[in-house]
Amino acid sequence: MSANMATSGSLRNRLVLILVGGAAILAYLLFFAIRNYATQVAQQGQDSILSASITSILDAAAIQGDVVEVDLPYAAFSMLSTAFDDQIFYAIYQDDAFLSGYETLAIAGVAARETVFNTVDYQGTQVRVVTASRTLIGKDKRTQIRVALAQTQDALAGTLRQISRNAAIFGASFFLLATLLSFWATSSTIGQLNRLTNSVTRRGPQDLSPFHKPVPSEMLPLVTSLNSLMARLDHTLKQSEDFIAEAAHRVRTPLATVRSYAEATLQRVDKEENRQAMRSMVRAIDESSRAAGQLLDHAMITFRADHLEQQDVDLSALIHDLVERLKPIAEMKDLTLRLHSDAQVPYKGDAILLQNAVRNLLDNALKYSPSESVVDIHVTCTPNVEIRVCDSGKGFPKGELDTLAMRFKRGMNAEGTIGSGLGLTIAMDVAVAHNGTLRLSNQAEGGACASLLL
Amino acid sequence: MRIIVALTIWILPQLVLAQDWEDRRLFENEGAERTLRIISSTDTSLFAPIVEDFLSKNPEVSVEYLVNGTADIDQIFRADPDKYDLLISSAMDLQLKTANDGLALRLSDVAHPPWAQWRQSLFAFTSEPAAIVVNKAAFADHPLPRSRQELIESLRARPNVFKGHIGTYDIRQSGLGYLFATQDARASETFWRLMEVMGALDVRLYCCSGDMIDDLSDGTIAVAYNVLGSYASVRVESEDQIEIILPSDFPTTMMRTALVSKDAPQPEIAVEFVQHLIRLQSDHSNDVFLLPSLRAQESDVERATIALEPALMTFLDKLKRRRFIGEWENAVIQK
Ligand SMILES: Nc1ncnc2c1ncn2[C@@H]1O[C@H](COP(=O)(O)OP(=O)(O)OP(=O)(O)O)[C@@H](O)[C@H]1O
Ligand SMILES: [Mg+2]
Numbered sequence: 022m023s024a025n026m027a028t029s030g031s032l033r034n035r036l037v038l039i040l041v042g043g044a045a046i047l048a049y050l051l052f053f054a055i056r057n058y059a060t061q062v063a064q065q066g067q068d069s070i071l072s073a074s075i076t077s078i079l080d081a082a083a084i085q086g087d088v089v090e091v092d093l094p095y096a097a098f099s100m101l102s103t104a105f106d107d108q109i110f111y112a113i114y115q116d117d118a119f120l121s122g123y124e125t126l127a128i129a130g131v132a133a134r135e136t137v138f139n140t141v142d143y144q145g146t147q148v149r150v151v152t153a154s155r156t157l158i159g160k161d162k163r164t165q166i167r168v169a170l171a172q173t174q175d176a177l178a179g180t181l182r183q184i185s186r187n188a189a190i191f192g193a194s195f196f197l198l199a200t201l202l203s204f205w206a207t208s209s210t211i212g213q214l215n216r217l218t219n220s221v222t223r224r225g226p227q228d229l230s231p232f233h234k235p236v237p238s239e240m241l242p243l244v245t246s247l248n249s250l251m252a253r254l255d256h257t258l259k260q261s262e263d264f265i266a267e268a269a270h271r272v273r274t275p276l277a278t279v280r281s282y283a284e285a286t287l288q289r290v291d292k293e294e295n296r297q298a299m300r301s302m303v304r305a306i307d308e309s310s311r312a313a314g315q316l317l318d319h320a321m322i323t324f325r326a327d328h329l330e331q332q333d334v335d336l337s338a339l340i341h342d343l344v345e346r347l348k349p350i351a352e353m354k355d356l357t358l359r360l361h362s363d364a365q366v367p368y369k370g371d372a373i374l375l376q377n378a379v380r381n382l383l384d385n386a387l388k389y390s391p392s393e394s395v396v397d398i399h400v401t402c403t404p405n406v407e408i409r410v411c412d413s414g415k416g417f418p419k420g421e422l423d424t425l426a427m428r429f430k431r432g433m434n435a436e437g438t439i440g441s442g443l444g445l446t447i448a449m450d451v452a453v454a455h456n457g458t459l460r461l462s463n464q465a466e467g468g469a470c471a472s473l474l475l
Numbered sequence: 476m477r478i479i480v481a482l483t484i485w486i487l488p489q490l491v492l493a494q495d496w497e498d499r500r501l502f503e504n505e506g507a508e509r510t511l512r513i514i515s516s517t518d519t520s521l522f523a524p525i526v527e528d529f530l531s532k533n534p535e536v537s538v539e540y541l542v543n544g545t546a547d548i549d550q551i552f553r554a555d556p557d558k559y560d561l562l563i564s565s566a567m568d569l570q571l572k573t574a575n576d577g578l579a580l581r582l583s584d585v586a587h588p589p590w591a592q593w594r595q596s597l598f599a600f601t602s603e604p605a606a607i608v609v610n611k612a613a614f615a616d617h618p619l620p621r622s623r624q625e626l627i628e629s630l631r632a633r634p635n636v637f638k639g640h641i642g643t644y645d646i647r648q649s650g651l652g653y654l655f656a657t658q659d660a661r662a663s664e665t666f667w668r669l670m671e672v673m674g675a676l677d678v679r680l681y682c683c684s685g686d687m688i689d690d691l692s693d694g695t696i697a698v699a700y701n702v703l704g705s706y707a708s709v710r711v712e713s714e715d716q717i718e719i720i721l722p723s724d725f726p727t728t729m730m731r732t733a734l735v736s737k738d739a740p741q742p743e744i745a746v747e748f749v750q751h752l753i754r755l756q757s758d759h760s761n762d763v764f765l766l767p768s769l770r771a772q773e774s775d776v777e778r779a780t781i782a783l784e785p786a787l788m789t790f791l792d793k794l795k796r797r798r799f800i801g802e803w804e805n806a807v808i809q810k
Contacts, residue, residue: 091794093795094789098788
């Protein structure tokens with residue numbers, strides 16, 4: 022059933038996709054957030070050292086007489102040592118005149134008490150430049166000392182590389198963990214659905230009772246509707262069962278009454294013309310009665326086949342009873358019924374259905390074989406369970422073997438015999454309901470053979 | 476083309492000759508097509524075995540070895556960085572500034588401990604302490620000074636003996652002398668007192684270790700301050716009239732460094748030479764490397780070694796240098 026139903030994607034895949042996708046996006050964002058933050062912190066680190074260094078340089082500036090002296094402290098450069106051996110450049114200006122250091126290092130215009138940071142290109146590499154100034158007051162003049170201090174960013178880049186690597190590892194492991202979690206979450210969610218599916222599938226065919234096991238609240242509406250659907254189904258089924266029994270009763274009884282009246286009337290009518298008419302009437306009634314019986318049987322079989330009851334049946338005993346019951350009818354036609362059966366043929370199936378099927382086969386054998394002949398009935402359980410009814414009549418009409426089991430289909434040889442064409446149909450339906458087949462064949466020495474292979 | 480070649484052949488020697496060298500030697504391999512030009516402050520006598528060893532392993536190369544004082548080679552190199560392959564000097568501060576200024580090639584495939592190299596462009600290969608070298612004769616009946624303080628006391632005790640008979644670097648001329656002086660001054664005030672005492676005794680000022688040790692061994696001076704122990708020890712083996720004293724208070728130790736010019740004409744050979752140097756200094760079993768190798772310093776007091784760091788540029792600052800030399804002159808030249 023589910024195999025040919027159209028699906029609209031998988032819930033599990035959708036869940037996993039959303040969760041894993043979300044985790045991936047989060048991990049990606051996390052990576053960039055950490056890296057950006059680290060970049061800022063690392064840059065701040067470099068800036069604060071540069072700032073401390075430039076402050077110590079400015080502090081060392083003094084006016085002696087008329088000359089500005091800058092007694093560069095050893096620590097000013099020493100504190101700028103990095104593991105990556107970054108280069109250092111500096112320039113000292115008095116007002117606008119170059120005093121010392123690297124003359125090519127451009128100096129930004131800075132107001133007093135202001136420290137300016139820039140990232141610029143110097144000698145082909147990227148450097149961080151800090152610029153600051155200090156006003157010195159001499160005997161009779163004020164002068165401004167401006168210092169620019171630059172450092173390459175190898176150590177910074179190294180730190181960032183390492184942080185990026187760590188952030189990447191962090192992001193990747195976050196992603197991995199989130200993925201594992203989402204798989205776990207998905208399978209535990211879907212697991213609930215699977216459990217419900219299993220408990221639906223595992224139920225017996227007649228079991229239409231509601232589900233009582235606790236389910237997650239989200240699945241409650243589904244289970245509730247399922248339960249109400251089953252309740253309605255149960256109700257409908259019971260109704261149609263009743264209807265079939267009722268219909269059988271209502272049709273058969275009046276037909277029997279009509280037939281007995283017709284028989285009685287036939288006794289009393291003398292005129293050949295009228296007798297003929299009465300006989301036709303009885304015959305028609307027989308046909309109708311037979312048809313009604315077979316129709317109801319067929320309906321009953323269809324219903325029971327849908328809700329197959331699996332009971333332990335001994336086919337040998339079952340068929341023995343049946344044969345015994347049919348013996349009087351056979352004797353009326355001088356027919357001998359011969360039962361060849363294994364001592365016990367145990368089988369799991371619906372006894373009523375099986376009996377009905379075999380009765381139809383026997384019925385045919387009695388109907389379509391000549392008087393004073395033999396009908397052989399074989400019941401075997403090896404290699405497979407098989408019930409075979411063979412007569413010694415003319416056999417199934419050739420060319421119709423394939424179609425005889427169709428509904429209302431009667432053979433060419435059926436003319437003159439009462440029947441509805443449902444007998445083989447019933448036998449086949451029963452075989453199919455038990456996962457078996459009905460096989461029709463003609464024996465080489467004459468006579469039809471119908472086998473129920475179960 | 477031929478004219479240009481001819482011109483170059485004619486002009487090159489002119490240019491080279493135009494430069495005055497303390498020493499200049501061509502180590503030739505027969506049929507060598509390429510010549511490595513090393514500009515160095517290290518005496519040829521100490522360096523020749525290293526070069527010869529290199530030549531024996533690289534038969535296709537010749538080496539031209541040019542020697543001058545540390546301050547001079549710095550200027551010469553900076554003027555034409557494309558004429559020289561290798562710059563070897565004991566003035567760590569000048570070397571570091573050269574590297575900082577981007578004139579040195581970064582050598583990514585030279586493995587060297589971080590403390591012995593800077594920016595993969597400046598490589599230390601010796602560690603040599605500054606020593607007080609005395610003529611034993613002058614201390615025949617007197618105890619040898621073991622520290623700067625004791626030296627001050629010895630000099631003060633016998634001014635008439637030492638007047639005019641002590642020597643040290645002229646830090647205005649010698650880059651190494653300036654490095655030692657600034658590091659001494661950084662370490663202790665004793666340095667200034669010693670300079671004042673030496674100044675009062677009419678100290679003789681030298682441009683280079685070699686001259687100073689020559690004067691010491693022929694008795695012209697009795698005490699030489701801040702001489703390279705390595706240079707002196709070469710002589711101690713032959714003449715036992717001098718004594719090398721490593722001051723016990725704070726020995727100042729310098730590392731000789733090499734760098735490859737970023738415009739080197741023969742960069743591959745230069746890199747190989749640096750690797751050769753580093754290999755030799757760490758291999759104690761050879762008799763080629765006459766300089767004290769780096770290893771010796773590891774076991775010593777580490778503080779004593781001047782660190783290869785940008786702070787070395789501090790005293791090279793124009794203002795700072797002017798000020799320092801001013802103070803030094805005040806102390807030493809008391810006229
Ligand atoms: N044993 C048989 N020998 C020969 N023909 C047979 C035999 N059994 C069945 N047939 C043929 O197969 C046809 C179909 O059989 P089926 O039992 O379905 O219908 P029916 O016997 O005609 O009617 P009914 O529904 O009353 O049994 C028959 O009409 C007959 O032609
Ligand atoms: Mg029939």
